[in-house]
Amino acid sequence: MVMLIDDNIIDLKINAKIILLSKLFGEIIQFQSAEEALNFLHHYRNQPEKLPDLILLDIQMPEMDGFDFLDKYKNFPAAAKEKSLIAMLSSTLDFGDIKKAEANPYVLKLLKKPLSTLELDKIFNAYFK
Amino acid sequence: MTRSPVKVLYIDDEENNLLAFKASFRRQYEIYTANSAAEGLKVLQNLSVEVIIADQKMPHTTGVEFFKSITDTYPDPIRILLTGYTDIAALADAINHGDIYRYITKPWNDLELHNSIKNAHDAYRAKIDLRNKVLELEKTNDELNRFIYSISHELRAPLVSVIGIVNLVKMEGLYHSSGEYWELIESCSSKLDYYIQKTLQYYKNNKNVSDKSQIDFQRLVDEIIDLYAYTDRDTTFNVNIKQPYQFMGDAFRIEVILGNLISNAIKYQKSSEQNKSVDITIEVSSFAAEILIADNGLGILNEHLEKIFTQFFKTKNNKGSGLGLFIVKEALNKINGKIDVSSSLDQGTTFKITIPNAG
Numbered sequence: 234m235v236m237l238i239d240d241n242i243i244d245l246k247i248n249a250k251i252i253l254l255s256k257l258f259g260e261i262i263q264f265q266s267a268e269e270a271l272n273f274l275h276h277y278r279n280q281p282e283k284l285p286d287l288i289l290l291d292i293q294m295p296e297m298d299g300f301d302f303l304d305k306y307k308n309f310p311a312a313a314k315e316k317s318l319i320a321m322l323s324s325t326l327d328f329g330d331i332k333k334a335e336a337n338p339y340v341l342k343l344l345k346k347p348l349s350t351l352e353l354d355k356i357f358n359a360y361f362k
Numbered sequence: 363m364t365r366s367p368v369k370v371l372y373i374d375d376e377e378n379n380l381l382a383f384k385a386s387f388r389r390q391y392e393i394y395t396a397n398s399a400a401e402g403l404k405v406l407q408n409l410s411v412e413v414i415i416a417d418q419k420m421p422h423t424t425g426v427e428f429f430k431s432i433t434d435t436y437p438d439p440i441r442i443l444l445t446g447y448t449d450i451a452a453l454a455d456a457i458n459h460g461d462i463y464r465y466i467t468k469p470w471n472d473l474e475l476h477n478s479i480k481n482a483h484d485a486y487r488a489k490i491d492l493r494n495k496v497l498e499l500e501k502t503n504d505e506l507n508r509f510i511y512s513i514s515h516e517l518r519a520p521l522v523s524v525i526g527i528v529n530l531v532k533m534e535g536l537y538h539s540s541g542e543y544w545e546l547i548e549s550c551s552s553k554l555d556y557y558i559q560k561t562l563q564y565y566k567n568n569k570n571v572s573d574k575s576q577i578d579f580q581r582l583v584d585e586i587i588d589l590y591a592y593t594d595r596d597t598t599f600n601v602n603i604k605q606p607y608q609f610m611g612d613a614f615r616i617e618v619i620l621g622n623l624i625s626n627a628i629k630y631q632k633s634s635e636q637n638k639s640v641d642i643t644i645e646v647s648s649f650a651a652e653i654l655i656a657d658n659g660l661g662i663l664n665e666h667l668e669k670i671f672t673q674f675f676k677t678k679n680n681k682g683s684g685l686g687l688f689i690v691k692e693a694l695n696k697i698n699g700k701i702d703v704s705s706s707l708d709q710g711t712t713f714k715i716t717i718p719n720a721g
Contacts, residue, residue, distance in 0.1 A: 347526030
């Protein structure tokens with residue numbers, strides 16, 4: 234299962250479709266804010282089987298941005314964090330953002346928008362095979 | 363506009379001089395007097411004066427010693443030294459260390475002293491005005507940079523969505539479904555994205571902060587080739603990197619420099635060429651990194667060579683923006699690097715870059 238978190242509804246649509254066409258993952262769930270996504274994760278924090286395998290997290294979002302999300306995420310139970318791996322997904326070219334994302338222990342990688350199947354393949358082969 | 367009178371502080375151990383000074387100038391200036399350096403300092407601590415006049419010969423602290431002692435704490439007031447005799451040593455010391463504006467001998471001539479105070483005040487105003495102007499300019503510049511930077515980000519987000527949609531069209535096999543329209547949308551979008559990226563690079567380079575981090579040239583070059591080579595799969599890269607020393611430098615600017623040069627080397631190939639190649643040679647010493655980027659592409663006309671680093675210089679026949687090499691040059695300026703180019707038409711171009719090792 235993949236969880237998409239992005240305030241932009243068009244990007245949610247595009248990325249969901251790309252993941253669907255890649256056939257690498259099963260179910261796709263979408264959230265338009267980091268807060269809603271956190272509520273979902275919190276609800277199932279003790280049932281790892283109901284948690285997504287991969288979270289694709291946007292950086293620039295109103296109110297709670299991607300980095301704020303990560304701050305909250307680090308307090309989740311270890312089993313939940315082991316189940317749900319995170320990749321950030323952003324159109325940023327900001328060196329600071331890129332460095333900050335890659336320095337975060339819960340972030341596998343910062344993917345650049347538009348999401349490409351090639352990058353998705355790489356993540357799948359490295360972590361989900 | 364009426365200005366408040368100029369505030370003048372006069373320090374002298376002889377009470378008579380203080381009284382005479384007050385009598386002569388109290389109508390023109392707001393006068394504060396002190397009979398020792400210590401008393402003078404107390405005045406400075408309580409209000410900001412514009413001109414300080416001090417007698418050289420005072421017990422405990424001389425006028426020059428006093429001026430020296432306040433160079434860091436009160437740098438703004440303009441200083442005038444008064445002395446009763448010609449003391450060359452004191453004079454030299456005053457000029458070299460006390461930041462003295464005028465040197466006046468005692469007994470003073472009222473008109474001369476009055477003119478000196480007036481000039482000193484003008485100098486004070488000029489100094490303060492200049493500083494305010496510089497601050498103002500820095501602020502405007504900073505705002506402009508931040509504005510361009512954030513607007514570029516905002517423009518790029520929806521553009522990247524468009525490129526994502528074109529990718530989806532390709533994945534679903536619809537790319538050729540409407541004649542060449544999708545292809546045109548794709549080429550316009552990537553051109554726009556290119557301009558936005560160059561704008562961002564330019565404005566980021568304009569910011570003065572330069573960070574120093576460790577640079578692994580092999581990794582950096584591999585990443586850049588990975589990023590740009592998808593535009594042209596038939597170019598051979600010969601990468602030869604010798605890095606026996608640790609290299610410290612500005613990661614952002616070095617990536618911008620190498621990225622622009624390598625993507626140019628890929629872009630300006632001859633379509634007829636069977637063996638397109640780009641050679642990248644980097645040698646790192648404890649002083650500098652010497653980088654050679656050579657291609658066997660189109661080459662540059664001799665008369666164009668000196669113009670290629672100018673902003674918006676383009677040639678008729680190619681698809682450049684006139685920004686890439688300009689940004690390279692600007693980025694090198696910021697990190698004290700050098701660039702040389704040699705080229706012959708139809709044979710290829712070689713760029714040689716030297717970047718100092720900050721480690």
